[in-house]
Amino acid sequence: MNLMNITRRNFLKTVVAGLGTLSLTSELLHFKKWAHASAETALSRVPTICNGCGNRCGIIAYVKNGRLWKIEGNPEANGNLGVICPKGHGYLYDLYNPARIKSPLKRVNGRFEPITWEQAYKEIAQKINLILLSHGPQSIFWANYPQTNHLYALRLMHALGSPHYFTHGSTCYTARNAGWVYTVGELPSNDLANSQLIVIIGRNPAGGIDLGQVKRIVQAKEKGAKLVVVDPRHSETAILADEWLPIKPGTDLALLLAMINVMIKEGLYDKKFVAEKTVGFDQLEEQIVNYPPEWAEKVCEISASTIVRLTRELAKAKPKALIHRGYHGAFGAQYLNSFQTARALAIANSLLGNINREGGIYFPKTALLGELQPKHPAPELPQMGKLDGTGVPGRYPLGSYGDGIAHAIPELALRGELKAGFVYHYNPLRTNPNPKRVIAGYQKLELLVAIDTVLSETASVAHDVLPESFYLERTEAIDTKHSGKRAQVSIQQQVVKPLFDTKPGTQIIIELAKHLGVGKYFDFDIEEANRLRLKPLGVTLEQLKEKGVLFVGYKWKEGFDRLNTPSGKVEISCQRLERLDFPSVPQWQEPLVSPDPNDPHSFRLLHGKQAIHTHAMTANQPILMSISHRYDMIRLWMNRGRGIQLGLKDGDWVQMESLVGKGRIRVRLTDGIHPSCVWLPSGYGIFSKHLKTAYDIGLSYNDFLPTYFDPTVGHAMASEIVVKVMKA
Numbered sequence: 001m002n003l004m005n006i007t008r009r010n011f012l013k014t015v016v017a018g019l020g021t022l023s024l025t026s027e028l029l030h031f032k033k034w035a036h037a038s039a040e041t042a043l044s045r046v047p048t049i050c051n052g053c054g055n056r057c058g059i060i061a062y063v064k065n066g067r068l069w070k071i072e073g074n075p076e077a078n079g080n081l082g083v084i085c086p087k088g089h090g091y092l093y094d095l096y097n098p099a100r101i102k103s104p105l106k107r108v109n110g111r112f113e114p115i116t117w118e119q120a121y122k123e124i125a126q127k128i129n130l131i132l133l134s135h136g137p138q139s140i141f142w143a144n145y146p147q148t149n150h151l152y153a154l155r156l157m158h159a160l161g162s163p164h165y166f167t168h169g170s171t172c173y174t175a176r177n178a179g180w181v182y183t184v185g186e187l188p189s190n191d192l193a194n195s196q197l198i199v200i201i202g203r204n205p206a207g208g209i210d211l212g213q214v215k216r217i218v219q220a221k222e223k224g225a226k227l228v229v230v231d232p233r234h235s236e237t238a239i240l241a242d243e244w245l246p247i248k249p250g251t252d253l254a255l256l257l258a259m260i261n262v263m264i265k266e267g268l269y270d271k272k273f274v275a276e277k278t279v280g281f282d283q284l285e286e287q288i289v290n291y292p293p294e295w296a297e298k299v300c301e302i303s304a305s306t307i308v309r310l311t312r313e314l315a316k317a318k319p320k321a322l323i324h325r326g327y328h329g330a331f332g333a334q335y336l337n338s339f340q341t342a343r344a345l346a347i348a349n350s351l352l353g354n355i356n357r358e359g360g361i362y363f364p365k366t367a368l369l370g371e372l373q374p375k376h377p378a379p380e381l382p383q384m385g386k387l388d389g390t391g392v393p394g395r396y397p398l399g400s401y402g403d404g405i406a407h408a409i410p411e412l413a414l415r416g417e418l419k420a421g422f423v424y425h426y427n428p429l430r431t432n433p434n435p436k437r438v439i440a441g442y443q444k445l446e447l448l449v450a451i452d453t454v455l456s457e458t459a460s461v462a463h464d465v466l467p468e469s470f471y472l473e474r475t476e477a478i479d480t481k482h483s484g485k486r487a488q489v490s491i492q493q494q495v496v497k498p499l500f501d502t503k504p505g506t507q508i509i510i511e512l513a514k515h516l517g518v519g520k521y522f523d524f525d526i527e528e529a530n531r532l533r534l535k536p537l538g539v540t541l542e543q544l545k546e547k548g549v550l551f552v553g554y555k556w557k558e559g560f561d562r563l564n565t566p567s568g569k570v571e572i573s574c575q576r577l578e579r580l581d582f583p584s585v586p587q588w589q590e591p592l593v594s595p596d597p598n599d600p601h602s603f604r605l606l607h608g609k610q611a612i613h614t615h616a617m618t619a620n621q622p623i624l625m626s627i628s629h630r631y632d633m634i635r636l637w638m639n640r641g642r643g644i645q646l647g648l649k650d651g652d653w654v655q656m657e658s659l660v661g662k663g664r665i666r667v668r669l670t671d672g673i674h675p676s677c678v679w680l681p682s683g684y685g686i687f688s689k690h691l692k693t694a695y696d697i698g699l700s701y702n703d704f705l706p707t708y709f710d711p712t713v714g715h716a717m718a719s720e721i722v723v724k725v726m727k728a
């Protein structure tokens with residue numbers, strides 16, 4: 001029967017025939033009763049935090065008959081102002097995803113077997129204790145994509161005597177953070193909603209995705225603000241822009257140096273601010289003469305007249321003008337010159353006098369949570385640098401000890417220095433550069449424990465897998481991430497009961513600690529920990545659970561007396577850098593590699609997020625992946641002119657090769673990208689056979705990226721990739 005031709009009458013006929021001896025009337029009555037009861041069932045409402053990406057937006061989850069019904073944005077939440085994105089909706093699928101890990105797993109003869117939690121904990125503790133005895137605490141590590149409970153993972157490593165706690169920062173943001181910290185003492189925010197001119201260099205909040213930032217940009221534009229996007233690609237944010245400047249990739253530093261040159265040469269900077277709140281202006285003034293706009297035009301391919309005009313516009317709008325503080329692209333962990341670029345960014349903003357000013361760059365007010373101690377004493381801090389070189393004089397001297405250099409783990413494992421590790425809510429086999437080497441390193445470990453909800457690439461090679469409850473099934477630690485001009489706390493709380501034999505991340509950490517013999521530092525549960533941490537803020541856990549997010553009193557004020565730098569001022573020239581043999585004021589530095597201008601097949605490979613995927617994490621969601629297919633989004637962007645030169649048509653298959661990898665992908669020919677580069681969306685190229693929806697679809701830039709460590713913070717230099725692209 002053609003399904004399209006089913007009428008109510010023939011449907012009922014068919015049903016009657018099929019039911020045989022069953023009483024149709026009683027069945028229909030039963031259905032009606034069920035439908036009525038279902039319609040009558042009240043929706044229960046639980047505020048919580050979305051885990052679909054690192055933004056951790058405030059959401060309200062609705063439950064009906066014990067099942068998740070829908071989620072909505074929490075209008076009180078500072079980070080997303082009541083909206084949620086497609087990833088947030090799509091990620092819900094994982095709650096009922098049949099591919100979820102349903103119990104602890106142990107690898108036996110290359111296959112996973114379900115085991116009990118008790119057996120898993122006992123066997124893991126036995127192996128860890130043996131490794132501790134023979135190789136010492138420095139041979140153990142914990143790596144995770146930051147979660148609200150990261151403090152407890154850190155406490156566990158410290159309790160075991162290991163300094164080795166890693167985040168994904170070395171492949172994401174560490175150069176950007178260091179650039180700001182060495183200039184103004186901390187990482188600031190952008191007061192987008194009150195700005196009159198917003199310049200965004202190499203950041204894509206509309207694709208990245210930061211919902212709060214996008215809303216605030218739109219608010220500013222509604223008040224008449226201008227948005228300028230500087231990006232080699234016409235990104236999702238460029239769609240919102242008044243002006244798009246397609247810069248040559250890797251040269252953002254040249255643009256910023258030239259803008260600083262214009263500000264100083266034309267006397268456009270905030271002289272009062274510079275005189276009172278900065279140190280080292282004279283050294284900058286001396287050196288910046290080397291970087292006029294005419295020089296920059298040749299390097300970054302933005303015309304000198306545009307650079308001068310844009311700088312004058314910024315100066316006119318100052319201090320309600322800002323150059324976005326940046327994230328991943330250009331500044332984060334992309335180029336050899338990323339740290340210098342971040343320094344130049346911080347200095348350019350400072351010259352506008354916009355530091356901690358309305359409409360400029362500001363320091364958000366973060367809630368100061370209480371401590372677990374003295375009630376629950378903290379372990380001693382391990383007195384040693386990390387094997388990756390962070391915290392060790394002479395090696396990656398600006399590196400972040402707190403983040404570590406996670407993409408060094410395979411190296412350290414291959415050298416036999418790391419022997420066992422826990423990887424939590426993180427998938428380095430797919431998201432770190434040069435997977436062949438990453439796999440070899442992680443497979444060299446004597447023990448790898450993955451804590452995850454699905455069998456990702458990393459979980460697939462682990463010795464033991466501990467299943468974490470899906471985020472809607474667990475209550476976690478208080479979060480302070482989305483503080484802005486007012487400090488805000490938020491909470492991730494249980495919405496539905498766990499469907500399988502899984503546990504919340506914090507509970508897993510606490511139970512691991514108890515089995516590892518360091519339970520004295522973990523004599524609490526998440527409820528008690530949350531109460532202790534909220535205590536100084538004058539709000540109760542019950543109030544927070546009721547609303548999901550709460551403002552807690554600290555309010556932002558314009559201006560500052562003293563910054564968190566040695567001089568207490570903006571360090572335009574930085575003596576600490578000079579002592580470490582880095583330039584004290586930013587200087588031009590070429591990218592590490594560049595495409596061959598004489599080879600028509602040679603391109604720089606860039607990459608970035610699409611608004612429907614969170615790197616590799618959401619690729620296996622059928623709804624999100626169906627959007628990728630429907631809109632033909634799994635393609636390599638290439639400049640139309642360059643493509644035609646290679647004899648390509650839109651949609652053709654191409655072969656792409658770098659020093660370390662190769663693969664085939666279809667091409668998207670467009671005028672929306674600088675001719676010197678190609679751009680690959682991140683989130684594809686999944687190779688875990690357990691993730692059936694995503695398996696073997698598209699490519700990942702990590703397959704083409706050699707293993708690099710920049711000399712400042714040790715970041716991955718993730719855009720220092722030259723590829724050859726040929727018609728397949």
Ligand code: SF4
Nearest residue numbers: 050052053057085088
């Ligand atoms: S941006 Fe989207 S996926 Fe990320 S936390 Fe917010 S709603 Fe969830």
